Amino acid sequence: MDVVVNAAMSVDGKLSTRRREQLKISGSDDFERVDRVRTAVDGVVVGIGTVMADDPHLILDDPAGRHERREAGRPPSPARIVVDSRGRTPPDGRICDDAAATYVLVSEAAPADNRTALRKAGATVLVAGETRVDLEAAIAKLESQGLESLLIEGGGEIIYSAFEADVVDELSVFVGSLVIGGRQAPTLADGEGFLEAFPQLSLRAVERLDDGVVLQYTVSKNETSPSN
Numbered sequence: 039m040d041v042v043v044n045a046a047m048s049v050d051g052k053l054s055t056r057r058r059e060q061l062k063i064s065g066s067d068d069f070e071r072v073d074r075v076r077t078a079v080d081g082v083v084v085g086i087g088t089v090m091a092d093d094p095h096l097i098l099d100d101p102a103g104r105h106e107r108r109e110a111g112r113p114p115s116p117a118r119i120v121v122d123s124r125g126r127t128p129p130d131g132r133i134c135d136d137a138a139a140t141y142v143l144v145s146e147a148a149p150a151d152n153r154t155a156l157r158k159a160g161a162t163v164l165v166a167g168e169t170r171v172d173l174e175a176a177i178a179k180l181e182s183q184g185l186e187s188l189l190i191e192g193g194g195e196i197i198y199s200a201f202e203a204d205v206v207d208e209l210s211v212f213v214g215s216l217v218i219g220g221r222q223a224p225t226l227a228d229g230e231g232f233l234e235a236f237p238q239l240s241l242r243a244v245e246r247l248d249d250g251v252v253l254q255y256t257v258s259k260n261e262t263s264p265s266n
């Protein structure tokens with residue numbers, strides 16, 4: 039599976055405010071860039087924290103991108119994928135509408151009622167992990183559904199876990215020209231934090247866009263990881 043992480047952050051590394059309210063960090067040029075990344079992938083991944091905070095739709099808006107995908111025999115938008123241990127994704131949320139396929143990755147701890155409600159709403163529920171979604175196992179399940187490339191859009195907990203599981207190939211980050219602050223505000227990578235074996239990145243490109251900058255990195259795979 040090819041995995042790209044893309045997010046927009048303030049210069050102090052925050053994805054949103056301490057109230058976890060969605061915030062406009064980038065601009066129209068960056069939205070277009072993100073649409074091009076979405077055009078290329080089979081699935082767009084967010085955590086349940088992002089679904090609860092933002093009610094995202096995660097659809098490809100760009101008509102040219104939708105056309106390009108149709109011409110290639112692909113669905114007009116990539117699948118929407120939620121990492122959600124307990125199946126708390128609201129079945130009436132925008133991410134479950136019929137504008138694209140929806141996968142909800144849950145753990146064995148997800149109550150049967152929640153799974154049933156999500157299936158009724160048209161989502162495909164995949165189980166990976168005992169009490170928390172095991173990202174490596176979840177990616178293997180998505181592969182068995184025919185997905186070959188993913189764009190992880192956030193939030194900070196999911197991005198950290200993806201780096202921890204050593205599944206990220208590329209990172210793009212838009213750095214907006216603002217300071218958000220707040221020790222409780224989500225950052226690009228939250229989780230427990232690394233004490234050693236920090237993910238190593240190789241800077242591939244720097245581009246000035248809107249009133250900010252896009253940094254693009256290739257991620258070096260951790261040779262000591264048990265998954266390698």
Ligand code: NAP
Pocket residue numbers: 044045046047052053054055057058059060061063084085086087088089091092121122123124126170171172173191192193194195196197199224228
């Ligand atoms: P998140 O990363 O979206 O979701 C985290 C939740 O996912 C966890 O609390 C956990 O809840 C679930 N989860 C299941 N398995 C997991 C695993 N293996 N690793 C990590 N989490 C797992 O939430 P967040 O960090 O609170 O981020 C949400 C904030 O980010 C919002 O404010 C949103 O606006 C912002 N955001 C910003 C951008 C940007 O580009 N600026 C992009 C996306 C989001 P359960 O235990 O209940 O499953």
